[in-house]
Amino acid sequence: MNQNEVVGVAVPAVEMIVGGQRVAAHGGARFEVRAPMDNALLATVPRADRADVDDAVQLAREGFAQWWQLSAAQREAVLLRAADIIAAEGEQRFLDTLIDESGSVITKARHEIRYAVDLLRTAAGEARRLYGDTFPNDNPERLSMVLREALGVVGVISPYNAPLSLLTKMVSFPLGAGNAVVIKPSEETPLTALALGQVLLDAGIPPAALSVVTGLGSECGAALSGHSDLDGLALTGSSQTGIAVGQAGMRYMRRCQLELGGKSALLVLADMDPVDAAQTAATGIFTHAGQICMANSRIVVEREIAEPFIEALVARAESLHLGDLRDERSHYGPLINQRALDKALSHVQGAVEGGAQLLCGGAALRGLVMQPTVVLEPPRDCELWREESFAPIVSVVVADSLDEAVAIANDSIYGLSAAVLSRDMPRALSAARRIHSGSVHIGTHAFQSNALAPIGGLGLSGLGRSGGKYSTEEFTELKWISLDAPRS
Ligand code: NAD
Numbered sequence: 001m002n003q004n005e006v007v008g009v010a011v012p013a014v015e016m017i018v019g020g021q022r023v024a025a026h027g028g029a030r031f032e033v034r035a036p037m038d039n040a041l042l043a044t045v046p047r048a049d050r051a052d053v054d055d056a057v058q059l060a061r062e063g064f065a066q067w068w069q070l071s072a073a074q075r076e077a078v079l080l081r082a083a084d085i086i087a088a089e090g091e092q093r094f095l096d097t098l099i100d101e102s103g104s105v106i107t108k109a110r111h112e113i114r115y116a117v118d119l120l121r122t123a124a125g126e127a128r129r130l131y132g133d134t135f136p137n138d139n140p141e142r143l144s145m146v147l148r149e150a151l152g153v154v155g156v157i158s159p160y161n162a163p164l165s166l167l168t169k170m171v172s173f174p175l176g177a178g179n180a181v182v183i184k185p186s187e188e189t190p191l192t193a194l195a196l197g198q199v200l201l202d203a204g205i206p207p208a209a210l211s212v213v214t215g216l217g218s219e220c221g222a223a224l225s226g227h228s229d230l231d232g233l234a235l236t237g238s239s240q241t242g243i244a245v246g247q248a249g250m251r252y253m254r255r256c257q258l259e260l261g262g263k264s265a266l267l268v269l270a271d272m273d274p275v276d277a278a279q280t281a282a283t284g285i286f287t288h289a290g291q292i293c294m295a296n297s298r299i300v301v302e303r304e305i306a307e308p309f310i311e312a313l314v315a316r317a318e319s320l321h322l323g324d325l326r327d328e329r330s331h332y333g334p335l336i337n338q339r340a341l342d343k344a345l346s347h348v349q350g351a352v353e354g355g356a357q358l359l360c361g362g363a364a365l366r367g368l369v370m371q372p373t374v375v376l377e378p379p380r381d382c383e384l385w386r387e388e389s390f391a392p393i394v395s396v397v398v399a400d401s402l403d404e405a406v407a408i409a410n411d412s413i414y415g416l417s418a419a420v421l422s423r424d425m426p427r428a429l430s431a432a433r434r435i436h437s438g439s440v441h442i443g444t445h446a447f448q449s450n451a452l453a454p455i456g457g458l459g460l461s462g463l464g465r466s467g468g469k470y471s472t473e474e475f476t477e478l479k480w481i482s483l484d485a486p487r488s
Pocket of ligand 1: 187416
């Protein structure tokens, strides 16, 4: 790291990682990384373009040959070392960066660090499980076997909202399966990604097998997703980006695993205690200011308990502590940038103009921190109801039957996650089976994670699944080999 003079103040110039080296972009361009909480300039990083991506992909091809040659146990050991480094040094390496760069409160930042360790350990175990198969051949003299092999070079394009844990998941499973990776992190959070890249190199990933190229989505991201020499691509991001990345990948018939946006529904059934339900619902939407793909931004409540539930939800929203990011009591911090705040505010305004009732919030509290916002009965054609707001805003609608509640939940182009709050298991399970979604959680909110779970969505929420063995399936390919092997 060297020092740069930007607007008269010394800020670190942090270089990207290509083939184990800290390098600037070929063209020398840089961009600023700022803290969403107070707009402080944290660092400048290289603004990589096509030439930088070419270098990283070419090196990754060599890196793949080295990494895939190792035994599964050796790859497992490297990932376990990475987990151990984060377990021992996670606070020093990541905590301040996560808080400053992504605007995370300290409790969420710590959760990301712990989850990163869990993901690396899970991916290390998966590295050993590249099981193949055999099957009977028509000709009894021949033997057929099926091998599971790494894809080769995988591009990884990550979002800003959980910059450590999501990126760890996106990288560790492809690596465990034997792939080389080229990472393009969100332009909002490159510092966390570079710190993770350093951990993985320190743990023993061959330098050529892992690069982190920092840049903008339209330049560096597009260059990576459109690269002709990639074998697979993982994107976690918005549905709009997913469509662009998927189209680019189809040119080369490339495996694309896409984890995209959501507009998750939480059903609150009449048997619930309204105050308990409101508490759970609030956690599911207001965590990290609603900047969670699985946040339950739509709530459908049965009429019998609608009034006390809504009252308790508003009371809970208004009681949230929105203080300093390093204060353990703070629930959430700022939205990532002005564009995100403007979009959120315009979603609320559009809903209210369409006849919705604003029950609380609806404005910025200070800077990019938005008030927790509850909107009652938005029109079904407004952006707030249809589009992902990625903000601390929840729409509540009232249903008169379970059928109606399920139909409302399914009124979405997305299908990432959903939840049903009820103790009446037959009713809850019936709803869960009818909701069009990649996951449905009963008795809790829609924002759930687990290193082994198949995370992914239907519709515009994406393609494929990540986590545990499901990631291994995404980032490996099957090969049928047959040979003469007489039995007598
Ligand atoms: P985004 O789509 O704007 O950006 C994601 C990444 O794609 C960034 O690295 C960006 O630089 C890159 N990118 C942008 N345009 C590109 C292009 N044309 N070609 C290639 N790369 C491009 O998303 P974001 O705002 O960073 O993240 C928020 C979104 O991510 C939300 O929609 C959220 O729901 C989604 N998300 C989904 C999951 C999930 O598990 N399904 C998890 C977290 C976030």
